Amino acid sequence: MNILEQFKLNGKKALVTAGGSGIGRAYCHALAEAGADVAVVDIERENAKTVTEELKSIGCDATAVIADVSKEEDIDMMMGKIIDRWGRLDIAVNNVGISIWGNAENFALKEWDRVMDLDLRGAFICAQKQARVMIAQRYGKIIFTSSISARIVNIPQFQVSMSVAKAGLEHLTRCLAVEWIPYGINVNCISPGAVMTPALEKPYLKEKVSL
Numbered sequence: 001m002n003i004l005e006q007f008k009l010n011g012k013k014a015l016v017t018a019g020g021s022g023i024g025r026a027y028c029h030a031l032a033e034a035g036a037d038v039a040v041v042d043i044e045r046e047n048a049k050t051v052t053e054e055l056k057s058i059g060c061d062a063t064a065v066i067a068d069v070s071k072e073e074d075i076d077m078m079m080g081k082i083i084d085r086w087g088r089l090d091i092a093v094n095n096v097g098i099s100i101w102g103n104a105e106n107f108a109l110k111e112w113d114r115v116m117d118l119d120l121r122g123a124f125i126c127a128q129k130q131a132r133v134m135i136a137q138r139y140g141k142i143i144f145t146s147s148i149s150a151r152i153v154n155i156p157q158f159q160v161s162m163s164v165a166k167a168g169l170e171h172l173t174r175c176l177a178v179e180w181i182p183y184g185i186n187v188n189c190i191s192p193g194a195v196m197t198p199a200l201e202k203p204y205l206k207e208k209v210s211l
Helices: 003-007 023-031 045-056 070-084 109-138 161-183
Strands: 014-019 035-042 065-066 092-093 096-101 142-147 185-192 207-209
Touching: 003 142, 014 023, 014 070, 023 035, 023 045, 023 092, 035 045, 035 070, 045 065, 065 070, 070 092, 070 109, 092 109, 096 109, 109 142, 109 161, 109 185, 142 161
Parallel strands: 014 035, 014 092, 035 065, 092 142, 142 185
Antiparallel strands: 096 207
């Protein structure tokens, strides 16, 4: 068997949050090229639609889902649309994240909460809803996008909230991997370094979507 054949995902149903640009867009294309059908989830409608059309052009059954994954009701809507369309979910890539730069002594609590809501709380709620579907199937793959910032201190741009959230996300991955493996669910985490995405085109903006 050709080595690439061993990585085929024909018939699998996948979602990618923040799939409309950057690393998320690359995830969407990789899944589609391997044969999966893909739900492109993004808060930016036009980005989601653009990537969806790109995937359709290579024969993927792709759909755009507009959702803010810091809101539980949006996550429920996201899952409802996917299950209504396909009846199952095999692969979930939870990729949303933001980073807000600032010195810790002056960091506003509302900004701290915003990062935690997206990077950690939202990722957990997504995984929780996804696992409920996958447990019934006795099969699933959940992947989080963390960051090298979970294990280093960034300088000169201080990013305390994102670094702490991503460190929490990596341990969340370990916890869920152990808890859900009896149901046939694998939970993994990818922790890239700096990647040249639209979010890094203007590197000294105070706030940016990090993935």
